[in-house]
Amino acid sequence: MTSPPPKIRMTTPTRLVLDLLLATDPDDPPWGYRITEETGLGPGTVYPILERLEQAGWITGAWEDGIPEGRPRRRFYSLSGTGRVEYAAARASRRKGWVPTLGHITRRSN
Amino acid sequence: MVSLRSADPASGASGIFDDPFVTGAAVFIGLLGSFVIGILSGMRSRGQKTYVHHIAISALTGLAGLINGRERSWRADEWMADLEQSATPIRYAAGVVGAALRMRLSDLAQLGVRPMCWVLASDLRTWGMLGPVMAIAIANVHAEQGWGSAFFTLPGVVAFYAGVEWLRHRWGIEVKRGRRPEGE
Structure with a gap:
C-alpha cells in the first residue's frame, strides 16, 4: 500500500523554508546547509521539513550534476509548480484563520 | 570516616593513602588523565583537531544512518556534503541525528494517523x-x-x-x- 502524500502544516519553520525557496534564483538553488544558514533553523528542523515537502510534491530535490572537486555532491532543492500553487493557496487561507473551520461546521450542521 | 591524611602514629588511626594499592591507583589515574589531555592538546596545537572531529562526526553520522533506516540511506551522502561546509561540524552532526530521529518518529506517527483518518x-x-x-x-x-x-x-x-x-x-x-x- 502506497502512503498518501503528507499534509503540509504551515508552521513558522515550514514557511521560512518555503519563503527562501520562493525567493531563490532557479539557477542557484539552495541545498540543506545553505537553507539552515539562511533561515537560521537547525538541521534537526530543516531536513524533516524538506523530506515532507518533497513527499508532498511541493519541492523537488536533485543531486548536483557531475562530480565536484574536493567535496561531495550536494542535493539542491527547488519549489515545484504544485508547490507554488499550494503555498499561495495555503497563505491565502491562513489569512482567513479560523473562519473556514467555523464555516465548515455550520455548513455541515445545515 | 576515613582520613585522607597520613596515619598519626600517636592516635593509631590509618589514612587512605597508607594503602599502597589506593596510592598506586590514584597515581595511575592521574598519569592517564594527563596523558590523554596532553595528546588532545598536542593534536590541537599541531592542527590535527580535525582528526578528533572526524571520529566524532563519523560516530554521529553513523548513528543518524542507523536511526534513519535503509530507505533513507541516501540521505547520508547529502548530510556528509553539508557537514563539509559547516563551521561547527559536531554541532551540525548532532542536529542531523535529531533530524533522523524526527523523521523516524514521523514514520511511527503516520502508522497511528492512518487508522484515525480512515475512521474520520x-x-x-x-x-x-x-x-x-x-x-x-x-x-x-x-x-x-x-x-x-x-x-x-x-x-x-x-x-x-x-x-x-x-x-x-x-x-x-x-x-x-x-x-x-x-x-x-
Whole structure:
C-alpha cells in the first residue's frame, strides 16, 4: 500500500523554508546547509521539513550534476509548480484563520 | 570516616593513602588523565583537531544512518556534503541525528494517523464509535448524579462534534456520504 502524500502544516519553520525557496534564483538553488544558514533553523528542523515537502510534491530535490572537486555532491532543492500553487493557496487561507473551520461546521450542521 | 591524611602514629588511626594499592591507583589515574589531555592538546596545537572531529562526526553520522533506516540511506551522502561546509561540524552532526530521529518518529506517527483518518472519513465509523461511548458516559453521569449533571455533559458532546470537524478540516479529510436525491 502506497502512503498518501503528507499534509503540509504551515508552521513558522515550514514557511521560512518555503519563503527562501520562493525567493531563490532557479539557477542557484539552495541545498540543506545553505537553507539552515539562511533561515537560521537547525538541521534537526530543516531536513524533516524538506523530506515532507518533497513527499508532498511541493519541492523537488536533485543531486548536483557531475562530480565536484574536493567535496561531495550536494542535493539542491527547488519549489515545484504544485508547490507554488499550494503555498499561495495555503497563505491565502491562513489569512482567513479560523473562519473556514467555523464555516465548515455550520455548513455541515445545515 | 576515613582520613585522607597520613596515619598519626600517636592516635593509631590509618589514612587512605597508607594503602599502597589506593596510592598506586590514584597515581595511575592521574598519569592517564594527563596523558590523554596532553595528546588532545598536542593534536590541537599541531592542527590535527580535525582528526578528533572526524571520529566524532563519523560516530554521529553513523548513528543518524542507523536511526534513519535503509530507505533513507541516501540521505547520508547529502548530510556528509553539508557537514563539509559547516563551521561547527559536531554541532551540525548532532542536529542531523535529531533530524533522523524526527523523521523516524514521523514514520511511527503516520502508522497511528492512518487508522484515525480512515475512521474520520466516514460519519458512520466516527459516530458509530464515539456515539455509544458518549451515550454510556451520559447514562453513567445520570445514574450517579441525576439529570442535572447529565444535562451539563451536553457541552461536552458539542465539543466532541467540533473537535471531530476541526480534525477533519485540519487533516483535509473528505467525508464519504450517501448520495442525496436531486433538489434536496
